[in-house]
Structure formats: C-alpha cells, structure tokens
Amino acid sequence: MTAIENLGASKDAIQYHYDVGNDFYAAWLGPSMCYSAAMWGDGIAAGDLDAAQLNKLDWHIAAAAADRGERVLDIGCGWGSLLFRLVERHGVSEAVGLTLSEAQAAWIRARAPANVRVLVAPWQDYRDETPFDSIISIGAFEHFAAPELDEAGKVRAYRAFFEHGAGLLGRAGRLSLQTIAWQEVPKSRQLEYLPTAIFPESNLPYLSEIVLAAETSFDVLSLSAGGSDYARTLRHWIKGIKARRQELAAAHGEEVVQRYLENFTAFAFGFERRLITLYRLVLRKRRLPEATRA
Numbered sequence: 430m431t432a433i434e435n436l437g438a439s440k441d442a443i444q445y446h447y448d449v450g451n452d453f454y455a456a457w458l459g460p461s462m463c464y465s466a467a468m469w470g471d472g473i474a475a476g477d478l479d480a481a482q483l484n485k486l487d488w489h490i491a492a493a494a495a496d497r498g499e500r501v502l503d504i505g506c507g508w509g510s511l512l513f514r515l516v517e518r519h520g521v522s523e524a525v526g527l528t529l530s531e532a533q534a535a536w537i538r539a540r541a542p543a544n545v546r547v548l549v550a551p552w553q554d555y556r557d558e559t560p561f562d563s564i565i566s567i568g569a570f571e572h573f574a575a576p577e578l579d580e581a582g583k584v585r586a587y588r589a590f591f592e593h594g595a596g597l598l599g600r601a602g603r604l605s606l607q608t609i610a611w612q613e614v615p616k617s618r619q620l621e622y623l624p625t626a627i628f629p630e631s632n633l634p635y636l637s638e639i640v641l642a643a644e645t646s647f648d649v650l651s652l653s654a655g656g657s658d659y660a661r662t663l664r665h666w667i668k669g670i671k672a673r674r675q676e677l678a679a680a681h682g683e684e685v686v687q688r689y690l691e692n693f694t695a696f697a698f699g700f701e702r703r704l705i706t707l708y709r710l711v712l713r714k715r716r717l718p719e720a721t722r723a
Contacts, residue, residue: 457669465568498562505569560599587642
C-alpha cells in the first residue's frame with residue numbers, strides 16, 4: 430500500500446499540546462476525561478458537564494452503528510473515554526484507539542481492559558487486515574491540514590483521510606466525525622484567526638471542504654451543528670481551571686494556565702459570534718457499483 434503523506438500537524442506539534450501533563454487536564458476535564466465539545470440534550474442539566482460528555486459519546490456510538498459492531502476504531506482517542514464506553518457500556522468486542530500523545534497512551538494503558546488497545550501512531554501509517562465495523566473520530570480532524578495549505582491542498586489532505594478510513598472499514602461501514610470548522614470567516618482571512626499558540630501547525634476546515642473531500646468514498650447520512658454546545662463546554666473548562674488555578678500554576682507554570690484561559694475564552698467568543706462552529710457528520714462507506722468491482 431502506498432504511503433500517505435502527512436499534510437497536517439506533526440507528532441511534535443500534537444505532543445506540545447497534549448503532553449502538558451495528564452494531571453493538568455484531569456483537574457478540569459472532569460471524570461469523563463473528554464477534551465472535545467459535550468452534547469447537551471433533554472434531561473441534562475446545564476451544569477452537568479460529565480452527563481453531557483457521556484451523551485456525546487453515546488450519540489457518536491449510535492450514529493456509527495458501533496453498538497451493533499464487533500470492532501471499532503477511534504482516530505484521535507484522547508484519554509480513552511470513547512474506547513472505555515464502547516466496551517464497558519455497549520458490549521463492543523474490540524476497541525482500537527490511535528493517538529500521537531505518549532501521555533494519553535500511558536493513561537489508557539494503565540486502565541484498559543484486554544479488549545481495548547491503544548497505539549501511538551498517525552492514522553496515515555495505521556493498517557489492519559481485519560475490517561472495522563465503525564470508525565469514530567472526535568476532535569482530531571482539526572489537525573489534518575496545515576495552515577500553509579490552500580483550499581485544494583486542504584481537500585487533498587482530508588480526502589486522504591476519508592479514503593484511508595474507507596479502506597479500513599468493512600462494506601457499508603460507518604464513520605462518525607466531530608470537528609470544529611470555520612463558519613463566518615472568509616477563506617482569505619482564516620490565517621488571521623488560527624489559535625497557533627495552543628494548536629500549532631493546524632487549521633480548521635470549511636464544510637464545503639469536508640463534503641468535497643468525502644464524496645469519493647462516503648455518502649453523508651446526516652449533518653448537525655453544535656457550536657453552542659462547544660461554547661458551553663469551554664465555559665465549564667474555564668471555570669474549572671480558574672477554580673484550581675493556584676495548584677495548576679504551581680505544577681505547570683502560570684504561563685501555561687494563562688495560555689489555556691486566554692485561548693479557551695477566545696474560542697468561546699468565536700463560537701458565540703459564529704466565527705467558528707462545530708459539525709457532527711455521519712457518513713457511510715460507498716458501495717461500488719457491480720460493474721466497477723474487481
């Protein structure tokens with residue numbers, strides 16, 4: 430199989446962000462250890478971040494039909510919240526997670542049952558002879574295209590991800606994707622708004638770029654926007670960091686704490702002003718017409 434070029438953030442850039450320290454994130458992410466937008470819904474109190482995070486995980490699991498599958502791949506698995514939810518709550522036989530963070534992998538391995546496996550590897554390099562029933566990717570897509578890429582380059586980077594993902598799935602397998610995206614920012618000005626201080630070497634997609642990149646290998650089954658969910662999540666994180674600011678600064682430095690507070694505040698402002706949004710897409714692998722199959 431031909432090697433896939435990495436057109437997004439490097440491993441060093443990812444580790445710069447995620448390897449600040451597991452204890453740093455645990456102090457304000459809460460029990461779910463989910464570092465992505467939660468999903469509020471009926472019956473979930475506005476202040477219950479953990480319930481909203483578990484609701485998000487269950488939504489993606491159902492959307493990807495992962496609760497009916499035997500093998501599920503999590504691309505950008507974070508601290509393993511989805512992996513654990515898949516096997517402990519939904520009875521999935523095997524859950525495999527990919528991360529570029531050594532710290533995240535260590536966290537998962539210290540807690541993982543036998544049917545949860547985590548690899549420190551880019552998705553571009555991952556191969557598996559046994560097809561997956563489902564793929565879920567939450568909050569990783571933002572790192573798949575570098576800031577210097579033009580629109581055609583971004584589409585090429587995203588298309589490589591979708592085509593590789595389709596190759597890892599069984600026939601008619603599903604992919605559930607959650608990503609931050611540009612909304613009311615002109616393409617000519619996107620570089621002005623990039624949060625490179627906290628997420629180096631990364632850019633955000635536009636919806637048109639996602640759909641154009643996916644169309645060669647997936648059909649889009651559903652699309653929903655959740656910018657308000659992310660704004661609310663960020664406000665929870667900011668509150669959590671401020672509540673433990675003194676101990677976090679003592680352990681990791683005031684500069685780190687201030688950097689996260691400033692960037693999370695800017696992100697929340699961006700969602701509230703509709704500069705950026707959150708998309709959740711459910712995609713199904715395309716079935717090749719009979720005439721084109723080998």
